[in-house]
Amino acid sequence: MNSQQVPSSLRDILADILEISPEQVTPDLSIGMVESWDSFRHLQAILAIEGEYGVQFDPQRIPELTSVSLLQTELEKKGATL
Amino acid sequence: MLSDSERQDLRRRIKDAASRQDAGAAVKFGRELLASGKPADVMFCASAFGGIADALKSQMGTRRLKMYVVRSVTVEPILPFLATEAVLSNYALDLQVGGYGSYVDEMLNPQSALAKFEPDAVLVLLDLEEIAGRLPELCADGIGAGVEEEIEECLARMAQLLRSFRSGNSARILLQGLVVPDQTSLGDVGDANLPHSLANAVLQLNQRLAALCRTVSDCVFFDVDRLAARYGRAQWRDARMFLASRLPVSADSFRTYSRGLVRSFSTLFRAPCKVLCTDLDNTLWGGVLGEDGPEGIATGSAFPGNCYLDYQKYLKQLSSRGILLAIVSKNNEADVRDAFQIRAADLALSLDNFVATKISWNEKSDSIRELAKELSLGLDSFVFVDDNPVECEAIRQQFPEVAVIEAPVEEPWKLVEVLAEQPFFDAAIVTDDDVNRLNEYKAQAQRAVLANSAGNRDEFLASLGIVCTFQSALQAPLSRAVQLLAKTNQFNLTTRRHSAAEVEEFTSAAGGQAVVVRVRDRFGDAGVVGLALARNQGDSCYIDSLLLSCRVIGRGIETALLAYLGEHALRNGARQLVGEFIPTKKNAPCASFYSDHGFVKRVSSEEVPSDSIFYELDLTASAPASPKWITLEGNESNELSASAVFSS
Numbered sequence: 001m002n003s004q005q006v007p008s009s010l011r012d013i014l015a016d017i018l019e020i021s022p023e024q025v026t027p028d029l030s031i032g033m034v035e036s037w038d039s040f041r042h043l044q045a046i047l048a049i050e051g052e053y054g055v056q057f058d059p060q061r062i063p064e065l066t067s068v069s070l071l072q073t074e075l076e077k078k079g080a081t082l
Numbered sequence: 083m084l085s086d087s088e089r090q091d092l093r094r095r096i097k098d099a100a101s102r103q104d105a106g107a108a109v110k111f112g113r114e115l116l117a118s119g120k121p122a123d124v125m126f127c128a129s130a131f132g133g134i135a136d137a138l139k140s141q142m143g144t145r146r147l148k149m150y151v152v153r154s155v156t157v158e159p160i161l162p163f164l165a166t167e168a169v170l171s172n173y174a175l176d177l178q179v180g181g182y183g184s185y186v187d188e189m190l191n192p193q194s195a196l197a198k199f200e201p202d203a204v205l206v207l208l209d210l211e212e213i214a215g216r217l218p219e220l221c222a223d224g225i226g227a228g229v230e231e232e233i234e235e236c237l238a239r240m241a242q243l244l245r246s247f248r249s250g251n252s253a254r255i256l257l258q259g260l261v262v263p264d265q266t267s268l269g270d271v272g273d274a275n276l277p278h279s280l281a282n283a284v285l286q287l288n289q290r291l292a293a294l295c296r297t298v299s300d301c302v303f304f305d306v307d308r309l310a311a312r313y314g315r316a317q318w319r320d321a322r323m324f325l326a327s328r329l330p331v332s333a334d335s336f337r338t339y340s341r342g343l344v345r346s347f348s349t350l351f352r353a354p355c356k357v358l359c360t361d362l363d364n365t366l367w368g369g370v371l372g373e374d375g376p377e378g379i380a381t382g383s384a385f386p387g388n389c390y391l392d393y394q395k396y397l398k399q400l401s402s403r404g405i406l407l408a409i410v411s412k413n414n415e416a417d418v419r420d421a422f423q424i425r426a427a428d429l430a431l432s433l434d435n436f437v438a439t440k441i442s443w444n445e446k447s448d449s450i451r452e453l454a455k456e457l458s459l460g461l462d463s464f465v466f467v468d469d470n471p472v473e474c475e476a477i478r479q480q481f482p483e484v485a486v487i488e489a490p491v492e493e494p495w496k497l498v499e500v501l502a503e504q505p506f507f508d509a510a511i512v513t514d515d516d517v518n519r520l521n522e523y524k525a526q527a528q529r530a531v532l533a534n535s536a537g538n539r540d541e542f543l544a545s546l547g548i549v550c551t552f553q554s555a556l557q558a559p560l561s562r563a564v565q566l567l568a569k570t571n572q573f574n575l576t577t578r579r580h581s582a583a584e585v586e587e588f589t590s591a592a593g594g595q596a597v598v599v600r601v602r603d604r605f606g607d608a609g610v611v612g613l614a615l616a617r618n619q620g621d622s623c624y625i626d627s628l629l630l631s632c633r634v635i636g637r638g639i640e641t642a643l644l645a646y647l648g649e650h651a652l653r654n655g656a657r658q659l660v661g662e663f664i665p666t667k668k669n670a671p672c673a674s675f676y677s678d679h680g681f682v683k684r685v686s687s688e689e690v691p692s693d694s695i696f697y698e699l700d701l702t703a704s705a706p707a708s709p710k711w712i713t714l715e716g717n718e719s720n721e722l723s724a725s726a727v728f729s730s
Contacts, residue, residue: 016122019129040158047159047323047333048121059326 001026006068007082010075013052014068017045030067045071053080084118093126100130105137105144113170119337121162128162131169138174145351148176150201150253152185154212155330163340171344171505173351182328183212189247203254203347204247209330210260213240214287221283224268224276229283237290244298252583254350255301256343259288261330262307264315299560299582302510304346306339313338345505351579353569355485355506356463356519357437358400359450362411362418364469365489365497366390367429371413376421382428389494394430396498401435404516405507406457406523409439410449410466437523446473447480456530457523458632460571460668465506513562515609525605526633543637544711546603550642551715555585555596555613562610563598566629571668573640574629575661575675576694585615588626593618593654599643601634608634612643616651622658623651623701628675635671638709644679645708652701659706660684661697679706 003011003023014029015022018036031037037045046062049055049071055078057065065071075082084092092115099107112127131138138144147168151157161177168175178199180188185208188196196204210217214236220229244255262284266273273281284307292303310318313335320332331339363370367390368380380387381394401407411418418441422433433439438456440449446468454461462483468474469489478486485506490496509516533542555563564582571577588596599612611631616623625647630640648659661676677683681697699706708714 013122016125016129019125040156043156043327043329044121044125044159044162048125051121051333056322059322062326 001028006072009052010049010068010072010082013048014045014071017041017048025068027069027072028067030070042066049075053078053082055080084115089115089118089120089123093123096127096130100134103134103137105134105141108134109138109142109169112166116166116170116337119334121159121333121336124162124166124337127166127169131166131174135174138169142172144169144172144174146174146176147203147351148199148201149178149203149205149347150188150196150199151177151179151205151207152188152196153180153205153207154183154185155207155209156328157207157330159329159333160331160336160340163336164343167337167340167344171348173344173348185212186243189243190250192250197251201253203256203350204251205343205347206255206257207330208258210263210284213260217283217287218263218266218280221278221280222267224272224279226278226283229278233283233287233290236287237294240291241294241297244294244301248298248301248583252300252581254347254581255295255298256304256347256350257291257295257301258304258306258343259291260284260307261310261315261318262288264319299586300350300564302346302350304343306342309338309342310335345508348505349508349510351568353565354509355405355465356459357406357408357453357457358397358465358467358507359408359410359440359453360397361468361470361473361489362409362413362441364491364494365467366394366409366431367421367425368494371417371421376417376424379421379425381425386494387428389497391428391430393494393497393501396501398430398435400507401520402517403509403512404519406437406520407431407435408453409436409441410446410453410468411439411441412443412446413441415439415441435520437520438527445476447477450477450481450484456527458526458572458635465504467501511561511565513559513565513609515562515611518607518609521606522608522633525603525608528605529603540711543709546605546637546711547713548601548603548637548639548711549713549715550639550708551600551602552643552646553598553600553610553716554589555598555615556589558598558610558613560585563596563613566598566610566613566631567627570629570631571666572632573635573672574627574666574669575625575672576627576664577666577669578627578664580615580627588615588617591617593623593651593656595623595647595650595654597643597646597650599639599646601639612639614643614647616647618651618654618656621656622660622698623647623654623656624660625662628661632671638712640672640675641679641706642708642712642714645706646714648699648701648705652705657700657702659699659701661699663695663697664693665695680704 003025005027006025011022011025014025018034018041020034031042046057053075065074092111095111096108108130115123116127157179165175188194214232216232220226220232262281266280268276268279273279288307295301295303317332318335323329360366368386369378371379381390397407438453461481465485466477467487467489469491471488474486474488477484487500490500560582563585567580585596588594595616597614598610600610601608611634613629615627616625651659661681676697681699684696684698
């Protein structure tokens with residue numbers, strides 16, 4: 001899988017928050033695969049994504065959104081334009 | 083709002099600036115990008131700023147601060163905001179965060195992670211549950227038995243915490259207050275009317291905590307509730323995120339919150355600006371005096387004159403706590419004098435309220451340079467307010483140290499708002515010396531006149547009738563001593579920015595001296611203007627700090643202070659006086675202080691390399707003597723109290 005499969009806006013946010021290059025943001029990238037993606041960065045990424053797309057996640061879902069593709073699917077479910 | 087392409091463009095510029103280590107450009111574009119408020123942009127800037135830490139320090143004098151956060155809530159997502167906002171205020175933060183609710187151990191255990199980190203400041207961010215967890219229950223009926231007791235108990239606990247911390251650690255403290263709960267079971271009406279509603283109890287608690295902070299040295303109270311109220315309580319918190327992750331502030335408020343924190347802790351590290359230079363036309367009043375005439379300019383109680391009247395009142399209030407006002411205007415001086423006379427009833431300020439006026443057709447940069455010289459103040463003490471963007475840009479380019487505010491000429495009702503938004507004049511402490519400053523600077527101008535007429539220097543100095551009073555730094559009061567240490571740059575031999583706690587250490591050590599000097603002469607009372615810290619080691623007395631406010635340099639007061647130190651060092655058993663000089667960009671005026679007073683430069687031994695230059699003087703052979711034109715008072719710390727000498 002490669003980063004081209006991730007919508008660019010989502011890819012750029014995650015790259016910034018996780019302090020990695022956009023190319024590293026592939027759909028299967030998940031918590032634990034990069035050192036910087038810990039629980040606090042996760043919260044930060046969630047807040048950044050919520051702000052960018054004007055959506056709110058259910059707090060119970062937040063800990064389950066552990067990969068880029070899961071985040072993307074959840075955003076699409078919320079009707080966000082990616 | 084920035085468009086996505088603008089954001090990308092700014093990011094590119096920031097990246098470029100960072101890669102060529104251009105701190106000024108990186109911060110300039112960073113400031114623009116951060117206005118987007120988007121977390122991703124904040125992270126981007128935090129990374130970029132992190133990579134130019136050395137350039138920030140060397141090119142912009144950015145101050146590095148180690149900060150430890152003790153907390154009972156989640157702060158991690160806020161830290162990048164705090165770090166970037168700090169850079170915009172010229173601080174580079176090294177942040178470390180403690181565990182949830184483990185603040186007592188962190189603050190009081192000398193082996194804790196906090197103690198080992200040796201922070202410059204500790205941010206105490208505790209929420210209601212942690213500080214006074216029983217209050218919501220006790221306040222539920224609004225008439226609350228036990229509410230007062232709970233508040234007292236909570237205060238006693240916090241006082242104990244802060245004082246115990248202070249006795250073992252000199253890090254500055256920021257104590258965050260509580261946000262007044264917005265929705266309680268009493269409803270708005272009950273909250274407002276019932277004496278012990280939770281809202282009233284928390285308001286009271288905040289006031290008491292602020293009062294507590296005043297009694298602890300180097301401690302400032304951060305009124306987070308004021309921010310929450312200003313920007314809207316409904317938006318301040320996100321209940322979802324608080325309940326799920328203990329995040330105390332909504333993501334939309336991270337930036338505002340961080341700015342407030344930075345603005346509050348800044349007062350612990352930086353002295354406020356001292357001079358406000360205001361333009362006249364379309365700034366102090368509406369219209370152009372040269373065209374509209376004194377009757378035609380807008381000022382007074384009717385709109386739009388009242389916009390300018392509000393601005394004048396604001397300036398007058400600044401002046402009453404020691405901020406000096408000056409006029410810098412391109413006008414005919416006679417016209418301006420007429421206007422102030424003819425429109426006196428419509429103006430909140432008279433010419434007497436200004437320490438100086440520069441009304442001419444000269445370049446404003448020349449006027450500001452002259453003012454700095456006349457007032458013996460550094461350009462970084464100046465704020466310049468002008469409606470003309472060209473004048474503003476000229477000052478920014480010529481004097482980057484001067485803070486420039488562009489007056490909103492199309493929206494004069496925003497004048498006060500624009501000024502109040504800026505932190506330049508923030509001060510957590512106001513001393514009597516601040517209040518008296520305008521008279522003191524005016525007296526200085528009169529002295530300058532006399533100096534020109536007096537024949538020789540000694541005669542001139544004798545004619546001033548200078549009286550020096552020495553006091554313990556603890557009685558100065560201590561806050562004034564610390565203020566002097568924090569803001570004196572030019573005549574400051576070592577520029578050590580000691581905290582109050584560190585000053586106290588000098589007084590408690592055997593053979594230690596912490597002395598301040600008050601100065602008055604026939605023109606006025608300059609207040610506490612000098613300070614020296616010294617300690618005996620073996621048969622030597624080491625002068626750790628010696629400084630004098632620049633407005634009294636050159637009158638022999640520095641010599642009197644040195645003589646005082648020498649005399650007491652001898653009495654405490656020292657035979658030698660050791661002076662230390664640490665050169666900085668600003669303290670060249672005192673570079674030859676010790677050699678001028680007969681000290682001999684110590685040949686550097688193979689000790690630790692340092693910037694310090696040491697000088698020695700044999701006290702038994704040639705103790706320094708106070709100049710004969712100075713009258714000395716209060717040689718013994720308790721001999722004369724300040725109030726007895728200066729009851730006038």
